[in-house]
Amino acid sequence: MSPDFDDEALRAAYKPVLQESTTTHGPDCPSERELLSAVRGEGNEAERLRVLDHATKCPACRRELALLHAVSTAEMRATPRAIRDISWQRWKPAALAAALVLAVGLASVVRLRGRDTEEITRAGADARPVLVSPSNGAAVSTGFVRFVWRPIPGVIQYTLEIDASDGTVLFSAPTRDTTFRATISPTAVGENRWLVRAKLQDGSEQRSEAWVLRVR
Amino acid sequence: MQAKDAYVLTTTGTHLRLVRDDELPAVVEQPYVRGMAGPGLDRASSTIEALITRFRTMVRSVGARRGLVDADLDEVLQDVRIRLWQAGEGGKTLEELGSSYLYQVATTAALDLLRRRRARRADDTDDIREHTDVITDNASPHDAVEGRELASKIDAAIDTLSIDRRVAVRLHLSGWDRDDIARMLGWTEARTRNLVYRGLEDLRRRLTDMGISPRRTG
Numbered sequence: 001m002s003p004d005f006d007d008e009a010l011r012a013a014y015k016p017v018l019q020e021s022t023t024t025h026g027p028d029c030p031s032e033r034e035l036l037s038a039v040r041g042e043g044n045e046a047e048r049l050r051v052l053d054h055a056t057k058c059p060a061c062r063r064e065l066a067l068l069h070a071v072s073t074a075e076m077r078a079t080p081r082a083i084r085d086i087s088w089q090r091w092k093p094a095a096l097a098a099a100l101v102l103a104v105g106l107a108s109v110v111r112l113r114g115r116d117t118e119e120i121t122r123a124g125a126d127a128r129p130v131l132v133s134p135s136n137g138a139a140v141s142t143g144f145v146r147f148v149w150r151p152i153p154g155v156i157q158y159t160l161e162i163d164a165s166d167g168t169v170l171f172s173a174p175t176r177d178t179t180f181r182a183t184i185s186p187t188a189v190g191e192n193r194w195l196v197r198a199k200l201q202d203g204s205e206q207r208s209e210a211w212v213l214r215v216r
Numbered sequence: 217m218q219a220k221d222a223y224v225l226t227t228t229g230t231h232l233r234l235v236r237d238d239e240l241p242a243v244v245e246q247p248y249v250r251g252m253a254g255p256g257l258d259r260a261s262s263t264i265e266a267l268i269t270r271f272r273t274m275v276r277s278v279g280a281r282r283g284l285v286d287a288d289l290d291e292v293l294q295d296v297r298i299r300l301w302q303a304g305e306g307g308k309t310l311e312e313l314g315s316s317y318l319y320q321v322a323t324t325a326a327l328d329l330l331r332r333r334r335a336r337r338a339d340d341t342d343d344i345r346e347h348t349d350v351i352t353d354n355a356s357p358h359d360a361v362e363g364r365e366l367a368s369k370i371d372a373a374i375d376t377l378s379i380d381r382r383v384a385v386r387l388h389l390s391g392w393d394r395d396d397i398a399r400m401l402g403w404t405e406a407r408t409r410n411l412v413y414r415g416l417e418d419l420r421r422r423l424t425d426m427g428i429s430p431r432r433t434g
Binding site: 013065142 | 275276278279282283284285288289292311315319322323327328329330331332333337360363364366367368370371375378382383386387389390391399400401402404406407410413414416419422423429430
């Protein structure tokens with residue numbers, strides 16, 4: 001990985017692509033109706049991906065997408081309740097699944113006290129949470145796994161998160177401690193990532209690196 | 217024009233209404249106007265203009281970072297302006313129409329604009345492709361060319377990502393925020409965040425493999 005290409009550098013380097021502008025479409029361009037549907041999140045995911053995959057690369061469609069989005073989003077902001085209802089309907093199955101996973105995970109929480117915690121605290125504060133254990137790329141078995149990270153000042157709450165390779169959140173649990181004992185279920189077998197998000201007193205959020213966690 | 221066919225435009229506050237001429241009150245010192253001129257018309261016009269101005273500000277605040285072209289928005293708003301007047305002529309008040317009417321009209325106007333443009337472009341033979349050469353302030357032509365080459369390589373590297381990460385990364389680099397991406401793709405905030413994060417990780421890895429690093433400036 002090139003350490004110099006941070007987010008800001010990437011955006012700046014990519015900018016010339018976005019400055020290319022045309023109103024001429026090709027045969028593969030989605031219709032203006034399809035663009036509007038994608039902006040509104042209508043239709044199935046595969047279709048929306050297809051349309052947006054093209055629209056984010058094609059200068060003519062990108063310009064139209066921006067216009068339709070700006071107008072459409074303004075409409076959505078005028079009817080917040082409708083949006084909330086739509087969002088909830090769409091995400092209800094995922095939210096239900098996440099709640100079930102979380103319920104299982106929370107049942108296994110053990111708050112560690114004493115020597116371990118003190119040693120970890122003495123490891124020093126950092127601007128963002130630094131992961132300690134399991135190490136990056138570690139292989140673990142299903143069952144209890146203890147996650148450890150270093151503290152940072154001004155934290156209200158940490159959230160441990162384990163994600164599948166496709167980005168799906170497998171496990172998410174809040175804690176005020178810097179250790180968490182989670183139950184890894186057989187459904188998590190394979191390569192995952194784990195990370196910690198820290199909610200700070202000023203309302204901002206700091207996020208650790210994401211480490212690979214292989215579950216066998 | 218006979219009296220029974222005569223209509224006047226009326227306005228009070230956010231109201232814009234066309235009423236029959238003989239329905240007007242006898243008192244003339246009120247915000248109604250006969251014909252297409254006078255203080256009442258001015259007020260109707262200023263009401264619409266104020267509405268359009270507020271709407272434009274709001275839409276621009278949403279679209280500015282995501283590549284909205286001002287000329288496109290202004291063209292849409294001109295259409296919206298006409299439709300609002302037409303709605304007034306149909307006897308509707310802005311209050312009756314409701315706030316969502318404005319957004320529906322704007323969306324329809326935007327779709328019509330795009331449809332017209334596409335139809336017009338299909339008849340044209342010239343591909344009007346524009347480049348904005350200003351990469352950074354005071355950038356030399358050589359820097360501009362280099363900048364475009366680097367951007368093209370990054371774009372090519374993005375092409376190698378899986379489709380969900382590709383879309384997430386392109387939207388992210390184009391200034392769309394996670395809420396936008398999540399709403400359009402029906403993803404949760406967490407999934408969106410992860411796909412953007414991992415997509416960027418993949419992209420950096422690809423760029424390193426391709427021997428591409430940030431340009432040295434200054």
